[in-house]
Amino acid sequence: MSQPAQPSPALPAHPSADAVLAALDPEQREVAASPLGPMCVLAGAGTGKTRAITHRIAYGVLSGAYQPQRVLAVTFTARAAGEMRTRLRDLGVGGVQARTFHAAALRQLHYFWPQAIGGAAPEVMSHKAPAVAQAAASLRLQFDRTGIRDLAAEVEWAKVNMLTPETYAAAATAARREPPGIDPTGMARLLEVYEEVKADRGVIDFEDVLLVTVGILAEHDDIARTVRQQYRHFVVDEYQDVNTLQQRLLDLWVGERDDLCVVGDPAQTIYSFTGASPRHLLGFTKKHPKSRVVRLVRNYRSTPQIVSLANLVVRGPSGQARSHSVQLEAQGAAGPQPVLTAHPDDPSEAAAIAAEIAERVAAGTSPADMAILFRTNGQSEAFESALAERDIPYLVRGGERFFSRKEVRDAILLMRGAARSDDASKPLPELVRDVLVGAGWTREAPSSGGAARERWESLAALAALSDDLVATHPEARLPQFVRELDERASAQHAPTVQGVTLASLHAAKGLEWDTVFLAGCSDGFLPITMADTAEAIEEERRLMYVGMTRARRELRLSWSGARTPGARATRRPSRFLDGTTSILGDGARAQRKSTRTVGGGGRNSLKPSLPAKCRGCGAELTTAAQRKTGRCDECPPSYNEATFERLREWRLATARAASVPAFVVFTDATLTAIAEAEPTSESDLSRISGVGARKLGLYGAQVLAVLGGTDVAEVVAGAADGDAETASATTELVD
Known part of the structure; x- marks a missing residue:
């Protein structure tokens, strides 16, 4: 049984401005009833933020404060933008542009490119991995598929923070960015070559859509004026996820005006790894001193039991609510305890x-x-x-996206053909199901699972969508249903699939x-x-x-x-x-163990400690060997196998020269830890468990030379002059 949604009076087919407000709770009404001027809405989870901002837009249009074509509502996913358009349509408001940042920027880019730059706008790459791989290869860097994906993510981070190859290294170091397998200077060089690869191909990437649009608006005052004349009122959803580049674009869109409403929740900031930052949301009132702040705290989604648990978790160990966080107040009926x-x-x-x-x-x-x-x-x-x-x-x-599935595309094609002969002799849901049967669908679900069941569920979702359309528009026929599907496909606003x-x-x-x-x-x-x-x-x-x-x-x-x-x-x-x-x-309660130190007595005889954690799965490490490598026995090693083999080769040669077992030089666990850490200095090497001062003096330079790529034979030969001394010291280690 679903948790009941926020109760509201049914709206007429063509609602008035007052009717739009009547459907809201007091805080939501405060958002909607002030459609002009700057506003910051701090909206907790499940508090109806989409409802509040769509009703704000609807009230602005129906009261005459807005012209719908002058409104731009921006969000972060095509699904959310599609949902916003659907809600506005159901409120009797059409013509409002509800788009993602990238979709809005891409439209402007295609429109203004001939005027600002000349010719047609370049193609946008669907994936940057091939270009990143080509850039890495030209620098003679070797990465597997996972490594290329990590490099592509780092390219995205650099671009959304508006960094150049010249400014990347300092910013990455300050942000403690550590792309695997490459240092900040090398990554900066890769960024430079990546841009050259794109230029040679005559393409741009996803982030360039925003960057180039920012450049055009910043450098061409006439184009910026045109955009600001077109859009005079702005709404930005999920504002806690805005990054530096998106904020810059928004500033250029808004210009000197202040008709901007932002909506977000600092407690739901979870994309900082992409460059998103809540600082824009938290600093909104400083940037717009006249802004009104409204907090939506009434949670209509979850039971009081779930809300209570979520509030405890977000407060953290101090038990104190953050000054900028929203403490949810449950409005629904009680349910089972979590x-x-x-x-x-x-x-x-x-x-x-x-x-x-x-x-x-x-x-x-x-x-x-x-x-x-x-x-x-x-x-x-x-x-x-x-x-x-x-x-x-x-x-x-x-x-795979819903509207990209073959069975969905085939079904829509059949409906497009059937729409030409829809004589209204059958109810729309029945007609849609007849067409779906022609596409291979059955009215009863298959007993098997797997791909067959997944295809059936996809087509069943289309049938359910026809039921929804008739519920809101009883007069709708197959041509209207096909248009609805086209709009949803364009917005990637998929229906619910039964699974x-x-x-x-x-x-x-x-x-x-x-x-x-x-x-x-x-x-x-x-x-x-x-x-x-x-x-x-x-x-x-x-x-x-x-x-x-x-x-x-x-x-x-x-x-x-x-x-x-x-x-x-x-x-x-x-x-x-x-x-x-x-x-x-x-x-x-996470149990923390206390370990008694050997020897007992004294104030440190009981030393509370947190067992080391496996960096792969998070399991506690219970043996000295596990703690040295930072891994439990079940997780695979993360070292470069070629590096480890070279270290083993060096260890064997060193042990043979001293006539001692290999483990006397370094144990397997210590050697593995060295291979995984890849230290670049004696200071780094000394931090590895098993590398004491004595062994650091004996082998430190040789180990670093091996890790630095020097041939093992050269390392061993270079140490030949000191063989007698080293052998003697190594023998002492055995004794």
Whole structure:
């Protein structure tokens, strides 16, 4: 059963301005009733921010404050823009431009390019990876597919922060950016060559759409004036996710005017790795001193039990609400308490969740009303397998786009043909289903799962969409339905597909379900191991908050003690749950062990410590060898195999020269740790466990030479003059 939405009076077919306001709660009404001037809306999760801003636009148009074609509403996803257009249409307001930053900029780029630059605008690359790979190859840098993807992400970060090859290195160092396999100076050079590759191909990338539009507006006053005459009123949704480049473009659009309404939630800032920053939202009132600030705090999405848990998590260990955060106030009916469940390992966790979902489906719950959320895409496979074993339909968020699927494209083509002969003799939903049968659809769902079930669900979603259209426009016929599908395809506003959603927490932003299974609630996943600064940890906290607030009625949290069956249970619950024991029980408390030091006595005889964590899965490291490498035994090594083999070759030659076992030079664990850390100085090398002052003096220069690419034979030969001394010292290590 869904959590009831915000109650509101039904609007007439052609609502008046007053009727639009009557549909809102007091805070939403404050947003809508002031359509002119600067406004900052701090809107918590599930508080109806889209409702507030679409009604604000509708009120502005219906009251005469706006001309609809003079309004530009900007958001971050095509789906959100499509939803906004649909809501405005249902409010009786047409002509408003609701677009993403990139879609709006691309239209302007194509329109003004001939005037500003001449000729036709260049093609936009669909993917930058091939150009990045070509740039890396020209610099004789070798990266695998994952490495190229990481480099492409770094290119995007540099561009949205408006960095050039000349300014990148300093900014990346200050931001502690560490693209794998390349230093900031090398990355700066790659950026330079990447731009040359694009120029040779005569193309631009996704970020260039914004950059070039910014350049045109900044350099051509006449074009900037034209844009500002066209758009006089601006609304920006998800403003906490604006990056430096988007803010610059927005400033150029707005100009000297102040008719700007921004909407966002600092507690949902989860994209800082892309360059997004809440500073624009938090600093809005300083930039616009006359702005009105409205806080939307009434949560209509989730039960009071879910809201209470989410509030505890977002507050953090201090228990104090941040001055800029929104503490949600639940408005819905009570529901079940959130539950935290521990499992012995990852497959057990996936199987248990699939079993519970199967029970709910058997009891009549729609699979589309449930979702499994997790921190990383790599966690998806276990849940896909567990659901497939039980023939439960599912869809992976971020997979193939709905309107790109072959069965959907074929069905729309058939409907376009049938629309020419629609004589209104059948109700639209019945006619649509007849056409879908011609496309291979059956009125009863197939008993099997897999691809066949997924195709069936896609076509069933089209049938359900015809029901929705008739509910709002009873007179609609097949030609209108085809237009609706075309508009949704253009906006990537997909209908709901009947399947359990599998999604990462980032991909789940902006979505909601009756029941959410939030899996992997352990340190190492939440927070992710790579989060090694206070700022990064807080973003991970916000990510868990976002996941919790996707649930309308039930929230089921879980974690597992180990990755694989039979492995040592070394994980612990997420530290973000420490303050939630009043709701989730003592099982939510992350247990911290105390270790007694050898020898006893003294004030340091009991030394509290946090066991080291595996940088791969987050498991606690229980042996000295594991702590040296920073990995548990189950995670694969992350070193370059060629580097490790060269180190082993050097160790063997050194050990033979001293007539001692190889482990006396360095143990396997220490050698692995050196290969993974790839130190570049004796200072870095000395920080690795197992490399003491004595061994640093004996082997430090040789190890660094091997890591620096010097041939092993040359390193060994260069150390030949000191062989007697080194051999003697090495023998002492054995003795």
